[in-house]
Amino acid sequence: MLAIKVNAGIGELAQSERFAAAEEDMIEAIVQGVGDFAAGEFAPLNRIGDLEGAKLENGVVRLPDGYEAAYHNYVEQGWNAIASPEEFGGQGLPFTLACNVIENLGAANMAFTLLPMLSVGAIEAIEHHGSDAQKAAYMPKLVSGEWSGTMNLTEPQAGSDVGALRSTATPIDDGEHAGQYLIKGQKIYITWGEHELAKNIVHLVLARLPGAPEGSRGISLFLVPKYHLKDDGSLGNRNDLRCVSIEHKLGINASPTCVMSYGDNDECIGELIGAENRGLAAMFTMMNNARINVGSQGVQIAERATQQAAHYAKERVQSSRAGSPDRTPVAIAEHPDVRRMLLRMKSLTEAMRALLYYTTGQTDRGTLGDEAASQRGEVLVPMIKAWGTDTGIDVASIGVQIHGGMGFVEETGAAQHYRDARIAPIYEGTNGIQAADLVTRKLGFENGEVYAALMADIIRDAADEQALKALAEECAEIALWMRDDATLDDKLAGSVPFCTMSAIAVAGWQMLLQKRAIENGQAPALAATKPVTTRYFLDHVVPEAAGLKAAATSGAELFYSLTAEQLTG
Template identity: 75%
Template sequence: MTYKPATQDQLLAIRANAGIAELAQSERYAAAEPDLVEAIVEGVGQFAAGEWAPLNRIGDLEGAKLENGVVRLPDGFEAAYQAYVEQGWNAIAGSAEHGGQGLPFTLACNVLENLGTANMALNLLPMLSVGAIEALEAHGTDAQKETYLPDLVSGAWSGTMNLTEPQAGSDVGALRTTAHLIEEGEHAGKYRIKGQKIYITWGEHDLAANIIHLVLARLPDAPEGSRGISLFLVPKYHLKDDGTPGARNDVRCVSLEHKLGINASPTCVMSYGDNDECIGELVGAENRGLAAMFTMMNNARINVGSQGVQIAERATQAAVAYALDRVQSARAGAEDRSPVAISEHPDVRRMLLRMRSLTEAMRGLLYYTAGQVDRGDIGEPQAKARAEVLVPMLKAWATDTGIEVASLGIQVHGGMGFVEETGAAQHWRDSRIAPIYEGTNGIQAADLVTRKLGLEDGEALQNLFADIARAAADEPQLMALAGECAAIAKWMREEASLDDRLAGSVPYTAMCAVAVSAWCLMQQYDALDDSNDADRKHAKRVTMRYFLDHIVPEAIGLKASATAGAALLYELDSSVLAA
């Protein structure tokens, strides 16, 4: 099917939820004037629809292939990525000092939302590079920034994150990759890296001229656990004196994972130092690698949360198109017994409206979170703390909800959704990775009820719910949900054990995310007060009302699970579970 960018709804969320006009009043983001914002959103939408979307199905069917150590992508991928680089989309939020446009992170999120909706697998390539850029900007030396950032910012080179190892999983502190200082010779002052990493997204490919791997490794005599991890920059190609790629480094892809979805995104098993000649540079301080890696983790988690929006938008468009075209049975109770499009049947209409309402609500949460990041970057301390508490909500709830919407898309298609020809199944398969990577959603929920719960002595969360409650004066269901979120946060901090908090963390995170998302839809509807487009305002009212009347009450119902405690979870011995 043809993909149509959700340009107008994106612009509405950027204005109403991110507050782009207020950001443009700051000196840092003064260039983000309305005309430029519209040009970016409309331009990247058209580019995504024209260049990347047609490759989505091809990528799923053909996938990435490893041939003699080289990853091959389907025809068209290289040209599509080069067009992306040449048009400057990768540089939207990059620092002007290194060739970027210096625009708000909010607009970079919009670029990735459009590209990911068009082609989620290919979009993972620039998405990972964003993290590498952030880590180097925050922790790299002046020489490293000067050497690597211009080509990373432009997209000519790509970046990766290398955390996971076969024996470690989410326990990064258990990694075994090593780094040894080179004291003499050509590479004196650098390090020999040796080890293996798994699940490295776009760890090997030929779409970019060089790949800059950020690798966590352990120095000799480093402390045990996560306190003894350092971060290293390992290029695929060593650089010549003129800064261009030269000889190949001792790093290679040994295999590609066979995955449920995102088939065109090469998920690599990477081997470093098979010949003991993998050379890397220390980034930041020794034994502070995990902190450096987490510099890029927050924004990476926002961009993963965006994938929930992306897959939901694409699945919704496909389901609506099919439902309008598929004619079957007469409308129940109608005098005219002629068959009608299935979009006229109540349950199909329920699914379509739920899909649209959830997608628009997730989009509001995405841009509200991005806007808070931007406000924090221009010195608003409350916004910085608010972004911290929003990130786990966005990453966890949006990616879980993306799966729900993709699943509903299959249901709308009926039996045709379960076969591959319609493409509906691809949306669900692609969606299923997002709750897993960049910290599983259980880890996100744990983060919310441990570290984020006490942020600013608990006020970061409580102030958020107070703001929602004030806005919901005429919406008793949302006011009740905001009150429950605040009360549960207080109970978790003052009464619940750590086990009790963790046992209720996932439903609690969903409650919080739904409350914020409902508020975001209300902000969008209010922002349309001056709109001359009556049809658009009516449509937003309906999707907002569906969310307030159906989704918010469901979230209130999660209170029992959020506060049930952990005792029942441990009544059965582990051996009994396997019986």
Template identity: 60%
Template structure:
């Protein structure tokens, strides 16, 4: 199955949801024409260079040897084309070779790369996180040394956070950083689950590594961040080694590495972000990565939907119920298949709208808009969690539309399902995102961030279902933010609340698009077929997905009593 970038859809969302004109007014050197050129260019690039490697990436995958990790044939040439095309420079700082475009335009790039080849797209995605950390926390000298080649993609970057005994509990890490005496540090420890921790696509890999200084405070307060390159700035090899790669359910072309630092006591790093300032710097990387992982849900949902639609239009089976005659028809004519396809499109477009909107809010925040920054912070866990849940659901529906052939690897439907399943887990599990939402984000600015969002949605919404969901959401969040509500009860209801809130915001943005599509259609502007389908998809979202989210109220408010009604051992009982 080939990939075709959803160019008209992406342009439409950039205009009517992200607000390219508003970003230009905020000081970005961007216009609708420029945005269109980027969308068209990266769509063609992703389809032409990354997509043809998706199958070989899955079947051959990254390979480990004592000399390092090698990628399948074709990947190095495609990555070189990515670098030469400047696709990694879109939103990077102009002072270091970037184009200074809005972050939302880089999101379009990553969405297309991820849809074409999710495993491959993880390499530039991780580099983007390293660039963000250096941009916000690096010294001028560090930025001058590392950013130019990271920005172009000549070098790649990683995040090294997790350790075997720590998992998501970052405060339990044990990697050490001992001062050498010349301003550098000797790093010693092991990290696991390091995406693209080693490969043969670039000549250097810049690792950002969390470690503890001697006598550092316990827990997260005592964590620092270090720049630990595979090759030092002066050109000598550092004591950094990939000791193995994981054998995984999916994303086989993304080497998930176990990294050893300092086995020979000669791993040198430099501090970034100040002593014991690692968590602050880490969250700069993580917040960027969480938005981009949410986009992976959109990417796979788009690819799975395209594959399902193509199969449904080709596969002829059975007469349509209630139709005259008994002639077999393409399965796209059967009501349940049509329901699944429309649901796939509605979920994909809703998640895309939410992701683009959050990225645009982050762009406005970078220009000093405090309210936009707070809104971007509030929306980030929604993008990451709901976006990846959407990716999983849509990929599963894609298998279902294919029927028995969906369970056969050669159709590619199974690969989409396998590849996306990691997304709700890494960069902070979706349960952690929900806990973050109720534990921190609902209370931003004393609750004013949430109140402004609900007020904006309430003022603009017209659909009865959407208005009901907004009111339901308002009531549930009031319970969740009430100091009298036990912490266990808030956490027990956090996941359904997150889903409810994400659907409400996505529904608000889908209704906005429906109005724009209807307005343009009435004026005789734009592609009539695209606008008609956009309107139908938005109406389907309001009619089916929004009411489902209202049904989550009971789960969100159920409390934690039943969760702890039995001892731990009872869960293992036969």
């Protein structure tokens, strides 16, 4: 709740006409309710989902027992509809609250939560780019969760280079499907591309029209349902699409990652969404918030790993306290290094959450028409996605370490968190792509003034927090160098450490604002712990980030001092 109130500024959002329903009692009901639901319905399935995973049987993806009932209850209780438009059955609440729903569900079961997370993206794309007829036909069922949605970008030969896709869309000129398109091609890494939990799956597929320009400028977006719709909106025959296989992955085993084939029989029918050759623009509508939710996965896995490590450290008795005259063995939580690790886990998790909700709050303000907040939110997206997911892995790794040898074996479940977390820096644009986006595009907003204003706010509020102030000043200095002097190669070579520095500066600032809010009487239950976790972040993590300046500014020359053959030989 503290992050939602202080960092997102939910009270200010609720003063707008659009978000007037987000009153404090409503917020508390959502936060408490989804926490209870996640603990009761999603969390018990996390371990069995990892052990049994999704299975493809005769073209049908099966999930372990319990998943269908849990998803049904999720839909029935309205959790999928939090931020969707009221005209299609949604509650019209801020994205911040929908993000809190995803955070809670993901902390309980990250793999399962990918299902509703992808549907949210499909809803956004259709809402912003679909025709009135498409919205009427698809939005209500997607909003409720009765149907689910996917994104279909990647192909075997293309990887992150979406412009290299080969899937095609051929116009149908006559018959009952005139005005629609025959879709043909194969997509890989399609999250929840096939399953039986929802009654229909709405695939959003990038493909190329005949004669379209080469590269990303010639890509269009198509709506391709698993089942065709009859005139009355009910489900008809199955479309010509299928799941060829599901990936055997390092983690998120209960999330079916599918290879999807479209048009094996030349009968896969889809509808164009938005304008021809504007598919990437439509897809990026859903990707921005999707990247925030992937950043949230860092928070999710860190929270789950921290809770488990703390419980284990409290229960595991081993060795006496160093220097104590009493040689009785104590819980490992009493040992200095374990305390260091636990405090680091808690501090990093809280800082990620503070950055997450600051980002969602800016996004919601953008929805209300605040262009400055919208641009700031876009600058923050690569930070929460990249630093959030990298840090989620770090926290999960510390959790394994606290368990010791028991963390390295699968029985405790600590290893699952580490394995599940590893995908998040890869999908929705690798973290290198996020950092590149920050230095090549986002730093250019208003000729650098959007980023500069963000750092100026941190410097202003840092007061006597010299390490935080110095970090923000260094970030501002590096940004000017990248804008005015660095080559493109130099920018890209330093982009990842620079993105990390920037994220930690913003997270430290938001942690400081939380601490001050508590000093002013908010969240008295956190009065003892928040000053300590904030102090750790400002005194330990912020100075570590300052040490990345050399890496951010050293340029690309060293990276190219070896030939590709020498480097890879």
